Amino acid sequence: MFGLSKAALFPAHSRGVSSMNPSKVLRDKMKTLTDLPNIGKAGEEDLTVLGINKAEDLIGLCPYEMHASLCEKTGVRHDPCVIDVFISITKFMDGGEPKPWWKYTDERKAHLIKTRE
Secondary structure, three states: OOOOOHHHHOOHHHHOOOOOOHHHOOHHHOOOHHHOOOOOHHHHHHHHHOOOOOHHHHOOOOHHHHHHHHHHHHOOOOOOHHHHHHHHHHHHHOOOOOOOHHHHHHHHHHHHHHHHO
């Protein structure tokens, strides 16, 4: 459809794509993007679109800016839950514990409400 990949059209969690279970993530054994919490092949494709090729590239990035950039680069409004995934991986790379992406939904919603005021 319009030359966009499946990754661009549908968020990873809605495509039935599996991702790295946060409870199985080992920070010292990460070799690929799919070793990050909540990142499977589709999430890896999204990160690659953003020019992120290794986990260290995430350090210091803003998940909200990442989402906006992904939407702009693909020409598709991605599901806001993608922001939750981006929050989970940026916090993890900044030293936080690996957590399921949905643990960040309330944080995202609060942030978006605050920025709209």
